[in-house]
Amino acid sequence: MYLRQSSTRLAQLARQFPAVLILGARQVGKTTLARQVFSDFTYLDLEDPVTRALFAEDPRFQLDAREGKGLILDEAQRLPIVFDALRGAIDADRQRMGRFVILGSAQPALVRQVAESLAGRVGILELSPLTVQEAGTGDAPVADYRTLWLCGGFPDALGAAARGGHFRDWWEAYLRTYAERDLPAMGVAADPLLIRKLLTMLAHAQGGLANLSQFAASLGQSQPTMARYVDILEQSFLLRRLPPYFRNVGKRLVKAPKLYLRDTGLLHHLLNIDSLDVLDSHPVRGASWETFVVEDLLRREALIHPHGVAHFWRTAGGAEVDLLLERGGALHAVEIKTARATSPYLARGLRAIMEDTGAASATIIDQGPGIDPLAPGVTRRGFAESVTWLPAQ
Structure with a gap:
C-alpha cells in the first residue's frame, strides 16, 4: 500500500x-x-x-x-x-x-x-497513477525510478514482479477489460481490435502532433469517428492531449495538440518492450522518457497548483519546449532530455523562448546527476534530484 x-x-x-x-x-x-x-x-x-x-x-x-x-x-x-x-x-x-x-x-x-x-x-x-515519490513509499517501495518508468504507475502493474508475474500480463488483461467491458459501458460500440490498433498507432506516434486524418485513413474510419475515439481515450484517462501555448509574438506557431499515452507501462506493453535493456535500445526511448517526466511533473503539479494549466511551445521555425506550466499569469518552461544536457546552444535557445513566451524560468531535466545553473533563469536538473521538485511560483 x-x-x-x-x-x-x-x-x-x-x-x-x-x-x-x-x-x-x-x-x-x-x-x-x-x-x-x-x-x-x-x-x-x-x-x-x-x-x-x-x-x-x-x-x-x-x-x-x-x-x-x-x-x-x-x-x-x-x-x-x-x-x-x-x-x-x-x-x-x-x-x-x-x-x-x-x-x-x-x-x-x-x-x-x-x-x-x-x-x-x-x-x-x-487520481493519477503513482509518482516516483509515491512509489518509494509503502510496504514494497520502488528504489529505482527506472522500474517505474518501465512498468508504469498503476499499482498492480508495478507490483506484478513481486507477485511472480510481469507488468505486461497485467496490461494485457487491463486492455481486454477496457475494450470489451468499459467502452460499451460508456456507449462506445467499437471493435476491440480497432481500439487496440488505434492505441498501438498512438504508441508509435507518442508525443507527436495530433494527426487524426492520418489515423483515420490507416484504420479505414472517418475522421469524426476517429476524433470520437480519441476523445473517449482522453476522457477515460488513458490519453493526454497537451495543447500548444499561444502568444502574439509575430511568429507562426504550431496549433495542433500533442498526444501522449499517459502511462509508460501501457506504452511499453503496446510496443512489446518488456525490459529496461529493450527500452534502452528502442527508437521510442526518447519519447517514452519525455512522457515519464511530463506525467510525473503534472501529477504533482495538479495537487500543488490545481488550477494551473499545462502547454507545450513550438514555432514553425523549430523553436520548442516540451512543457510550459501556467499558473495564473506566470509561466515556467521545462525541457526534457534523455542524456545529460549542458550545451550552451540549448541554454541560449531556452533564453530566447523565455523572451518569446514571457516565462519566468526554464529548466532542463535529464538523467544526469546533480544540478547546474546554465544561464540567467536556466537550470539543468537531474531527474533523481527532481522527484519532489516543481518550479517556484
Whole structure:
C-alpha cells in the first residue's frame, strides 16, 4: 500500500464540499485512497448486484440508512438515479461537509451526472497513477525510478514482479477489460481490435502532433469517428492531449495538440518492450522518457497548483519546449532530455523562448546527476534530484 500525495488534497476538498468525487482510470487506486483517508466511512460497491438492486428500489432510503459517519459509493455511474438522491440528502443538511465520497472511472457519464445533479455540492479530485515519490513509499517501495518508468504507475502493474508475474500480463488483461467491458459501458460500440490498433498507432506516434486524418485513413474510419475515439481515450484517462501555448509574438506557431499515452507501462506493453535493456535500445526511448517526466511533473503539479494549466511551445521555425506550466499569469518552461544536457546552444535557445513566451524560468531535466545553473533563469536538473521538485511560483 502506497502513501498517496492526493490524500492531502482529498481531505481539503472534503472540508469544503458535502461530497467529493474521485475520478481516475480503472485500477489506479481510487478505492484504496478513499478507504485510507475515510477509514470510518461505510463502503458500498454499486457494481455488486445486491447493493445495486437495493439502491435502485429506493436510493434515498439506502443513503440515509447506511450513511453513519459517511459513505463511500464506488462505481456510482452504474446507477444514475443515485445522484438525484444524493442531491436531496445533501440539501437536507448543507452545512455538513465531507459526507459522501463518490468514486468512478467512466468520466464522461459521471461528470455529466454530477453537473446535472450535484453542481456546487461536490469537489472533484482526479487520481493519477503513482509518482516516483509515491512509489518509494509503502510496504514494497520502488528504489529505482527506472522500474517505474518501465512498468508504469498503476499499482498492480508495478507490483506484478513481486507477485511472480510481469507488468505486461497485467496490461494485457487491463486492455481486454477496457475494450470489451468499459467502452460499451460508456456507449462506445467499437471493435476491440480497432481500439487496440488505434492505441498501438498512438504508441508509435507518442508525443507527436495530433494527426487524426492520418489515423483515420490507416484504420479505414472517418475522421469524426476517429476524433470520437480519441476523445473517449482522453476522457477515460488513458490519453493526454497537451495543447500548444499561444502568444502574439509575430511568429507562426504550431496549433495542433500533442498526444501522449499517459502511462509508460501501457506504452511499453503496446510496443512489446518488456525490459529496461529493450527500452534502452528502442527508437521510442526518447519519447517514452519525455512522457515519464511530463506525467510525473503534472501529477504533482495538479495537487500543488490545481488550477494551473499545462502547454507545450513550438514555432514553425523549430523553436520548442516540451512543457510550459501556467499558473495564473506566470509561466515556467521545462525541457526534457534523455542524456545529460549542458550545451550552451540549448541554454541560449531556452533564453530566447523565455523572451518569446514571457516565462519566468526554464529548466532542463535529464538523467544526469546533480544540478547546474546554465544561464540567467536556466537550470539543468537531474531527474533523481527532481522527484519532489516543481518550479517556484
